[in-house]
Amino acid sequence: MTPNRSMPASAVVPVLPYPDVPAAVAWLVAAFGFVERLRIGGGHRVQLRCGEGDVVASAGGERRTPGPGEVVESVMVRVEDVDAHCARARAHGAQVLAEPTDHPYGERQYEVADLAGHRWTFTQTTADVAPEDWGGVLVDPEA
Template sequence: MANRSAPASAVVPVLTYPDVRAAVTWLAAAFGLVERVRIGADHRAQLRCGDGDVIVADTGSDRRPPRPGEVVQSVMVRVDDVDAHCLRARQNGARVLMEPTDFPYGERQYTAEDPAGHRWTFTETIADVDPQDWGGELVEA
């Protein structure tokens, strides 16, 4: 059943930021995310990210953003043009940790860190590659 109050994606990362409004503004400018639902003045926001969703949450209770030098999770997002996306992110202050790189598994990716320390990898498919060609194994349920 569809619910206009909840993201439609099956998996929705919830990332904690010290300032939800500033995070939403920055994520829209740097990464192209689009705010879908605002919850309170600075409590939470639901953002669309291509055909996926992300929730930006405030600090409080046991929620904290990552500490410098600490990676507790990362978010991978599919985009149409990794190079153009990386340029946009950099122009909006993203700290690019890995420049756009082609990988043997058929993806071109870059990794950036947002102002709160969350790591984002953006990926573009450049080839259809059999997982066995690079050491993977296709397992179908």
């Protein structure tokens, strides 16, 4: 694969609409600890690094933010410490929808809505659990 400094390195990059991209980026950096990577068009689009992944905050266009009580997507991000991450997000006004909880599949997770209503699940691995132990089926062990 040819590297390109203009594009994030991640294989999958969610693009989320925000009514005010610069304000959203400032909030995502403060609340979630994301790192601003690249600005495009004076605030039209911004690439953000989140751990080993990437996300793009974009002016709406054809995309729209969720309406009240509506879920249009959810993005999952791995973090080192779910509890500390949740406390940071809450301190910056994030709406915590599900408190940090341990799950039988070996993850501790919490769910939050950002300032535009996008849903995020932050996850921390707590144990290496075989999928069959909690009802999953591993289809491709190489994937």
